Amino acid sequence: AGEVMVIGGEQIYRAAIEQASRLYITRVDTEVEGDAFFPDITEGHWREVECQQPAQQGDTPYCFQVLERRH
Template sequence: MITIIAAAAENNALGKDNDLVWHLPDDFKRFKELTTGHHIIMGRKTFESFPKPLPNRTHIVITRKTDYKPEGCIVVHSLEEAIATVTNDDTPYIIGGGEIYKMAIEVADCIELTRVHGEFEADTFFPEISSKNWKIVDSVFHDKDVKHAYSFTYQTYKRKK
């Protein structure tokens, strides 16, 4: 089951200048819990936004650059190649960025979306989730608090058969 995992605002904003536009510690914790032990598939810019590779995950980086060889990563040149590279993992996660999400939404089985309540200026956006193809199967609201400047909702979508 291919799962997209993302945090997107109500206007589908993902980030700006290769960084997130909010800081939600509980969302980072959930991301870690869900993706640990799995393959994580991402574009080069997303990978380069990390200070170092994320522990206890197999990193698959999609890039057009033929000489790109970051240490500890599998480098591929298409989403199809990335998916074909996954072995011994029933739930690889697509973790971004915007272009990778646009391709992945056509082939994914599940979307784990953190919907951040607000609209943000951004240069990278999550694709529209069509109710024709997707249904929400779980939704958990998290209000803003001392650690979270914005309220948000964890939403799990499954592809309609």
């Protein structure tokens, strides 16, 4: 099978993350109010293979990050 993209909510992320070998994450540098969030990532289980910071657009910085599961 090829890659499967999982697009939340929180319960769906939690169910899928245990099966994931690679994560594509958009990190947005802001604080928001809410009751559903992406699960905390245990850094020892993942390694960053890519982090792209696109040209600044708007007032909120963000980056695209790719993590791979450590085996």
